[in-house]
Amino acid sequence: MIDAANALAALADPTRRQIFERLAAGPRPVGEIARGLAVTRPAVSQHLAVLKSAGLVRDQAQGTRRIYEIDPKGLGTIRAWLDQFWDVALASFKEDVERPKEKR
Amino acid sequence: MIDAANALAALADPTRRQIFERLAAGPRPVGEIARGLAVTRPAVSQHLAVLKSAGLVRDQAQGTRRIYEIDPKGLGTIRAWLDQFWDVALASFKEDVERPKEKR
DNA sequence: ACACTTGGTAAGCTAACGCTTACGGTAAGT
DNA sequence: ACTTACCGTAAGCGTTAGCTTACCAAGTGT
Numbered sequence: 001m002i003d004a005a006n007a008l009a010a011l012a013d014p015t016r017r018q019i020f021e022r023l024a025a026g027p028r029p030v031g032e033i034a035r036g037l038a039v040t041r042p043a044v045s046q047h048l049a050v051l052k053s054a055g056l057v058r059d060q061a062q063g064t065r066r067i068y069e070i071d072p073k074g075l076g077t078i079r080a081w082l083d084q085f086w087d088v089a090l091a092s093f094k095e096d097v098e099r100p101k102e103k104r
Numbered sequence: 105m106i107d108a109a110n111a112l113a114a115l116a117d118p119t120r121r122q123i124f125e126r127l128a129a130g131p132r133p134v135g136e137i138a139r140g141l142a143v144t145r146p147a148v149s150q151h152l153a154v155l156k157s158a159g160l161v162r163d164q165a166q167g168t169r170r171i172y173e174i175d176p177k178g179l180g181t182i183r184a185w186l187d188q189f190w191d192v193a194l195a196s197f198k199e200d201v202e203r204p205k206e207k208r
Numbered sequence: 209a210c211a212c213t214t215g216g217t218a219a220g221c222t223a224a225c226g227c228t229t230a231c232g233g234t235a236a237g238t
Numbered sequence: 239a240c241t242t243a244c245c246g247t248a249a250g251c252g253t254t255a256g257c258t259t260a261c262c263a264a265g266t267g268t
């Protein structure tokens with residue numbers, strides 16, 4: 001199951017965000033993702049596994065290489081979770097604007 | 105400065121999410137937040153400090169107690185960051201729908 | 209068949225994180 | 239003034255997370 005908890009935890013890591021942002025430019029094999037990053041290729045593999053289990057990316061075998069791309073599922077889960085608090089945040093903001101009026 | 109990195113890292117922790125969700129029901133003092141949670145009050149204080157520095161909550165002194173509430177700033181930052189990938193995700197999803205058609 | 213490329217996995221280490229206990233500091237009540 | 243309630247901070251500890259090196263499996267080309 002893909003809940004918001006895993007998705008948020010996955011995107012909390014800087015290296016994982018870097019990988020995710022790189023995939024936003026289009027699907028890529030693991031080696032190409034690792035190239036230019038500060039960590040080794042096995043580290044990237046581990047990160048991809050975490051992102052995959054969080055529903056943020058999906059892979060697709062193509063010969064000896066695996067093409068990774070962004071999976072909309074994870075993003076949708078996070079967005080749904082965020083929307084849960086959006087009205088509360090807006091109410092808080094509205095109160096923020098009206099508060100100075102009460103001050104006088 | 106409040107960037108998406110800090111906000112995501114802050115919401116990655118389960119206890120911090122629990123605190124944040126509890127604040128969605130309305131502003132509360134620290135003691136009331138800690139009541140019912142599995143951790144001690146100082147732990148809650150530390151978590152609140154992290155959430156605050158991420159722009160997710162804000163506090164307001166009221167006598168000897170400090171009232172915490174959700175700050176829309178952090179949520180907005182995360183949402184803006186997510187929207188950066190939203191079109192990519194939609195394109196990926198669209199391709200997902202049309203791919204079976206090409207299969208035959 | 210053999211070599212090479214590609215990538216996932218295991219083992220182990222280090223650093224960071226979250227928690228607790230203990231303490232200090234401020235405001236309110238008596 | 240003295241006590242009590244409320245909360246932040248420091249110090250210390252155990253666990254986890256991310257990284258590296260080493261190894262293994264599968265596919266491709268010659």
